Each structure stands twice: as C-alpha cells, then as structure tokens.
Amino acid sequence: MSVLKFTREQFENFVSAMVKSGQSVMAPQAKNGRFAFGPLQSAADLRLDYDVTILPPKKYVLPQTQTLLEFEVGGAFRSVDSSQPMILLGVHPYDVAAISQMDELFSQDQYDKHYMDRRCKMTIVALDVVTPSENVFASSMGTATVRKGYDLLLTVLKDGSVLAEAATEKGQQLLKLAGSSTPASEADLNARKAIWESNEKNLDKHVLKCKPSYLPKLLDHSYEHAVWEEMARLCYSCGSCNQVCPTCYCFDVQDFVNWDLKTGRRQRCWDGCLLENFATVAGNHNFRKDRAARYRHRLYRKGKYVPGKIGGQIACVGCGRCITACTAKIANPVEVYNRLMEDTELG
Amino acid sequence: MCECCNNHKNDIYLPQLATITKRRMLNGTELYLHLEMDSGKDLEYSPGQFVEVSVAGIGEGPISISSSPTQKGLELVIRNVGSLTRVIHKLEVGGKLGIRGPYGSTYPVEQAKGKDLVFICGGIGLVPQRSFIRYALDHRNDYGKIIVLIGTKCYTMRLFREEIALWQQRKDMTVMETIDEAHDCWDGNVGVVTTLIPKIESDLPSSLVMICGPPVMYKFVLMALAEAEVPEDRIYVNLERRMKCGVGKCGHCQINEKYVCQEGPVFRYSDLALVPEAI
Numbered sequence: 001m002s003v004l005k006f007t008r009e010q011f012e013n014f015v016s017a018m019v020k021s022g023q024s025v026m027a028p029q030a031k032n033g034r035f036a037f038g039p040l041q042s043a044a045d046l047r048l049d050y051d052v053t054i055l056p057p058k059k060y061v062l063p064q065t066q067t068l069l070e071f072e073v074g075g076a077f078r079s080v081d082s083s084q085p086m087i088l089l090g091v092h093p094y095d096v097a098a099i100s101q102m103d104e105l106f107s108q109d110q111y112d113k114h115y116m117d118r119r120c121k122m123t124i125v126a127l128d129v130v131t132p133s134e135n136v137f138a139s140s141m142g143t144a145t146v147r148k149g150y151d152l153l154l155t156v157l158k159d160g161s162v163l164a165e166a167a168t169e170k171g172q173q174l175l176k177l178a179g180s181s182t183p184a185s186e187a188d189l190n191a192r193k194a195i196w197e198s199n200e201k202n203l204d205k206h207v208l209k210c211k212p213s214y215l216p217k218l219l220d221h222s223y224e225h226a227v228w229e230e231m232a233r234l235c236y237s238c239g240s241c242n243q244v245c246p247t248c249y250c251f252d253v254q255d256f257v258n259w260d261l262k263t264g265r266r267q268r269c270w271d272g273c274l275l276e277n278f279a280t281v282a283g284n285h286n287f288r289k290d291r292a293a294r295y296r297h298r299l300y301r302k303g304k305y306v307p308g309k310i311g312g313q314i315a316c317v318g319c320g321r322c323i324t325a326c327t328a329k330i331a332n333p334v335e336v337y338n339r340l341m342e343d344t345e346l347g
Numbered sequence: 348m349c350e351c352c353n354n355h356k357n358d359i360y361l362p363q364l365a366t367i368t369k370r371r372m373l374n375g376t377e378l379y380l381h382l383e384m385d386s387g388k389d390l391e392y393s394p395g396q397f398v399e400v401s402v403a404g405i406g407e408g409p410i411s412i413s414s415s416p417t418q419k420g421l422e423l424v425i426r427n428v429g430s431l432t433r434v435i436h437k438l439e440v441g442g443k444l445g446i447r448g449p450y451g452s453t454y455p456v457e458q459a460k461g462k463d464l465v466f467i468c469g470g471i472g473l474v475p476q477r478s479f480i481r482y483a484l485d486h487r488n489d490y491g492k493i494i495v496l497i498g499t500k501c502y503t504m505r506l507f508r509e510e511i512a513l514w515q516q517r518k519d520m521t522v523m524e525t526i527d528e529a530h531d532c533w534d535g536n537v538g539v540v541t542t543l544i545p546k547i548e549s550d551l552p553s554s555l556v557m558i559c560g561p562p563v564m565y566k567f568v569l570m571a572l573a574e575a576e577v578p579e580d581r582i583y584v585n586l587e588r589r590m591k592c593g594v595g596k597c598g599h600c601q602i603n604e605k606y607v608c609q610e611g612p613v614f615r616y617s618d619l620a621l622v623p624e625a626i
Contacts, residue, residue, distance in 0.1 A: 068360045071403035077445055079358040109609075110359050110594035223623060250598030253360075253591060257404045264404050266360070271598070279599060281589045282408065282429030285562060287602070288624070297601075305604035 003165045003184040003192075010180055011162040015043035017177040018087055023123075026060055027089040028053050040089065048090060048156050052133035052319060056095050056246030057088055061102060061119050062270075068114055069266040073257055077266070083117035087174070090127040090154070093146040093199075094138040094317040098246035099124065100149035101317075104310050105249060114268075123170045126150035128195055132203050135320030137334055140208035143317040144199040155192045163192050205320065206334040209341050212314040215303035222340045223296075231336065232292035234328040235274070241298065241322035241331040242272025247306070247315045250278075273297050299336055359594050362401045362445025365421065370440055373424065373506045377471065378436050379413075382421045382444065390446070392416055393453035394479035395585060395613040398423070399593045401445030402438075406431045409590035409608070411475035412449060417485035421446070424474040424506065450593040452613045454479040454557060454583060463491035463549045467568055469498045469540050469560020473506050475585050475612075476559050484520070492549050493520040498540025498560070502530035521548070540564065541571045551575045559585035565626045569616070579617035586612050586625065 006014060018025050019040055027040040028050040035050040037057050069077045091099070099119075106115035126146060129136075138144040146153075151171035155163045163184050166172045184192075210218065242248045252271040257264040271278060274295065279288040288294050306315035322331040369381035384390060390398070392412055400423065401407040408431050414422035427436045435444065456479065464483055466476045476495075483490045495514065499505045505526070514522045523543045525536035536543065540560070544551075556577055558568050565584060572582060588600035590608040600607040602624040605614075619625040 068358075073404035075403055075443060076364055077362050077401070077403060079361050106596065110596070111357070112594075112596060113356070113358055114360070249596070251592075251596070252599075253407065253597070255404050255406050266403075266407075268597075273598060279589055279601075281587060282432065283426070287562075287588055293624070300603070301601075305601070308604055 003163050003189060004175065004178070004181040005184040005188055006162045006164065006178070006181050008160045008162070010178075012043040014178040014181075015040070015046055015089070017179070018089065018174070019043065021087075021177055023085040023087050025087045025089055026057065037088075046090065048127060048154075048162070049130045050090070051131040052092070052136065052321060052324075054321075055244060056098060056319065056321065057091050058095075058098065058102065058246050058249070060086060060088055060122070061099055062115060062249055062251070065267050065269045066114060067265045067267050068253070071255075071264055071266065073262055073264055079113075080265070081113075081117055083121050085121045085123075086118075087123045087125060089125045091124055091150065092127060092129050092319075094136075094141070094143040094319045095246050096124065096126045096146045096149040097143040097313075097317045098319075101247055101306070101310055101313055101315060102249055103149075105306070108309070123152070123174055124150045125152045125154060125171075125174070128153070128155040128192075129199050129203060130156050132205065133320055133324075135205050135323040135332075136203045136318060137206040137208065137320055138203040138318035139200055140204065140206070140334065141212050141314060141316060141318035144203040145196045155195055157188065157191050157195075161188075163188055203318070206323070206332060208334050209338045212316075213312060215314055215337060216307055216312070218337065218340055218344060219300055219304040221344050225340060225343065227336055227339050227343075228292040228296040231330045232295035234330050235291050235295055236328060237274055237276050237291055237294065238327070239272030239275040240325040240327070242274055243270060244321035244325045246317060246319055246321070247302070248272065273301065295330075299333060302333060303337065360447070360592070362399065362407070362447045364443050365446045367438055367440050367442045367444065368420065370438070373508075374504050376427045376504075377506055378425050378427065380423045380425065380435075380444075381414075382423065382446070384421070384446065385443075389419065390421055390449055392449035394456055394482045395454040395475060396449035396451050397475075397590065397593075397612060398446050398448035398450070399590075400425075400431075400435070401447070402431060402434050403445060405434045407445070407447075407591075408432070409450075409593060411478075411585075411612075413474045413477050415478050415481035415485060417482055424471070426471055448593060450590070450608055452609075452611055454585075454613050455555065455615075456482060459483075459555045460489045461491060463554035464493050465547060465549065465551065465554045465556045466493075466495045467540060467544070467556065467558045467560070468496065469564040469568075470500060470504065471506070472559035472561070472564070472585070473497055476557060477507065479557065480514075487519060492554075494547055494549055494554075495520065495522045496540055496543040496547075497522065497524045498527070498543070498564075499524070500527050502526050502533045539567070541567050544568075544571045544575065552577050552581070555581050555583065557583045557585070562587070569626065579620070580615055582616035584614055584616055584619070584626070586614060588612070
C-alpha cells in the first residue's frame, strides 16, 4: 500500500482528528519522568519519542480488571460485553509482536470473546522506535521491527516528519481522518529503511548469544541447572516481572458483590506465576511452593511452553521492562539464557 | 485473526444453572450432591472429566464428576475446604449452582475394553474414579476383572459406605478397603493403600491401573506398581491442580507445559516422563 508523509504539523492535525473521532485514543505520554499509555486528550501530549512505557499496552486488550459476567447473588449469570472502539496509538514493534501472540492464544482452541471482542474493535497504530530504552533487547528477539499485527505503521524521520503506511482496511479507514499529506518519496522510503536496519541492530542493550528459535531446545537440557536456585535466592516473589510483561496473560477470576448485596460481577484480573500462591489449591496445597520452581516456570513459559502453543514464536519480545522493574535485578531473561548457553552442551 | 465477532457469541466463561435434587453428607466434610441442569438437558461427559462449579457472588472452582454418563443427572462430591465449598455445603435441595463444562481428558474407557481394571483410590480420590467404576459396571461385559482398592485416612472419613457394601456383595468385582489408623469399629485392613497392592488377584502387568488420591500418594503407589512390573503406558493418574478457567487460558493448572484442564486431569503415566512437576 502507498506510504504517506506528514509534516509535524500535518501529523498533529491527524492525531487531533483521531482524538475528536469519538473513539478513545490510548497513546504514550510523559508520566513523572517516565512514559505510560493513557487516554490522549490532546495531540500535544503524544510522545512519539518515548523509549518504553511502564506497563505494556496489553492493559487495553487484557485489562488489569475486566468484568466477564454479571449475576444475581446465588442466582443466574449474564455475559457482559464492555468492548468499545479504540485506537491504540504509538505501539512499538515489540509490543505489537506481543499482542499478536496474545491474539493467537485467546482465539485458538477455546475462543475467548471477552478478549477478542475488545481486540476486534481496536485499531493498532504501530510506531518504529525513536529512542531505545535502557534495557531493550528487541534486536536479539527479532521484534525490533514488525511487518504484521498492526493496522497502520508510523515511522518518524530525522526531520520530525512522519511516514504512515496502512496494512489493513482498518488502517485505511483511519487514514481517512487525516487532512493533508504527500506521497512519500523514494528518499523518504530509503530513510525509513535505514531506520529499520538501524533498529534491527541497535535495540541491543542486552544481547542473546543464540537465535531465539534455539531456546526451546536449550531449555530441554536446562531443567536442573543451578541458575534457577541461585537467582531465585534473591527473588521476592513480588510478581513485578509478570505484571510489566507484554506477553504474560495469566489471570485470576473473582466475584464482587455490589452495594445492593443482590447483584454483582465476576471479574478477571492479572495474576503472576511468580506469586507465592499462584498454584495453591483449596486446602492450601501449593503445587509450586518452591521459589526457584516459580522463577524457572516463568523463563520456561517464555522460552518453551508458550512457544509450543503459538508455532514456535518465543514469548519474550525483548522490551526489557522486567529488567527495569525487578528490584532484585534477577529478571533479565538474556542473562539467564546466556548463562545456560555457556554451561549446556547440546547434542 | 478473526474480524467477525458476531460469529462467536458463545461465552466460554458463562455458567448454566443447575438445581440440587438430592444432598447428603458422606462424612464430616464431604457433601454428595445430585444435580439436574435447568435446561432439562443432561451434560454430555465421559468418566474422568470435571466441571467448573459456581455460586454467584462467591466464586467458581473445578470439581470432579462422580456420576457415570450411564445414569441420569450429575453427581458431585464436594469437600468443605474453602470459601466456595463452605457456601455450597449450606445449600439445600432446590438450591442453585452454576455449571460450566465438562472439561478435560477422560479415562481410557474404549482402550480399556477387554482388559482387567484396577482402581487405586486414596481418600477423596474415590470420587472421580467412581465415575469410571460405575460406567464399567454398567457395561460389565466390555471389561475383564474390576478390582477397586480404597484407602482412607480414618474410619470416619470413609465415602460411599452403602455403595461399597453393595459392590462387595457382587461376584463380578473385587473391592478391598483399608484405613490408615486402627479404629474400634473397623475389623478390616489397616495400613496405607499400597499394602493392598500385593493382594491383587489379577495379572497386574496386563491390567489397566487407574490412580487417584492426595498428592503424596502417587509416588508410593507408582513405586509399588513399578515393582509389580506394570508398564507405564498401562497406568493412568488423575491429577488435581488449580483449574481456574477450565479452558486453557488462565495458567494456574499448568504442570510444566501441560494444561491440566485440557490435557488432564487424567494422564497416561508414560506421557508424564518429561513432566517433572506432575508427580
């Protein structure tokens, strides 16, 4: 599809038109020295130069709390659809890759309409990374750039102008909101290509010493490695690594009774496999009581278990959020996988 | 990805209501319930599967099906052990529960045809095993010997006493019971369930062995079966985990890469060789 070029001013007009379109627009904005996705009120608040957001945009496809059902206490249930049209604006390629994985996980096998209804009404506007974050390693994970999973792709050129290319019908529709623009020139497309090539190399604050596709095999031989125990000794079981992860999708389900004490709602909320009681059943038997086993479980899910469900894609996209969030500094997947690489001889 | 939400109206998390038609305590903590679906249509399930049971306002949890699909209605046995089950224990006949499912894998009812069946049950582990035992009794000519070993912690905890007494009178099955600790009113075997294994009068290596009990039991039973040279592909274990969603999404029931709610709860033991978290 054709690539359009917006001057900075033209682009702001485009964003203003999105804000006024009636759909909610969620976009990265400054927040106390860091960045966070939130409802965009004005085009001026959009930060195309953000490095990484505190939480991934998964909070819009799988909200921290989401009502699934409403009920009468002790009685019948009713399915709730809270999905609304939404524009998710400025999603970095690694987060696009993560959402694509989640799309597959929630639609495969048992179709989760609560996830998919939201997802189907969402327009994803991807944005090539302008400023690498302090812990990004998307270059190692093959997620520094993306070619699918979004409706529109934005690339900011050095002079501040923005290239936009629609990948889907939804993306085309969104572009109709844009005012004036010009077709991108050959030079603009070359500049975009240079940015892609640069990002594919330079989002590399940590470097995985093997191809990501090698991880399942590596983990086949690493279950009893000493690293799990060594790292987990420092683990607080706080679950921060799970909460900030764009590919973690485990959830708990709880009932809440309304103030009338007659009606209520069943909600799901984020959960985390590092939390102590994640695998505890009624009667207090904990099937993953050992901290090291929980620590290992997360890195096996990323490198082996989830890939087994989604055609081999590794469920770590290299955003580096867990590295930043971990108080004990033990969450870096690259550090662990590299250590296993060094110590494991594969036949 | 699907662009057409309207083709997928079904909500996998929406329970259907069922009404309690019979209830009685089997012992101090275990409640037997007989349920009928308000839709008037029986659930279609196979022995070994479970349902998600809800009380609106309290929550939802996975419960094994204890009845056989050869009978009418749905039978569950629920231990009073947490916030949800405490409320279920207070429900009377006519009370409503939400039911989702059935979910999970089943006992090998087809592959087991013509073979001797050995059921090793510890405590509440009898509950899901009963589904296959009753199914096999209702298709008695399809199976060889039916041997049921039942171990219970103490005399007062024994489940389905009248039914077991009836089973013991039958000529076409063998039932052996033991309790862990001696009791004034008990003249039978005393000791853990593994002590009954040497008493089995069947060619154990050619039988199919089904195991269900508390987590600690599996290791010892499996050791005893290894000694008796039962091949691992003839052993089936029924595992408990936290099957919160029942549909392979929420992550709580995983044992390594296996989702117990989908690939289990009934596993062929030989399929668990590379699943260290299982036993």
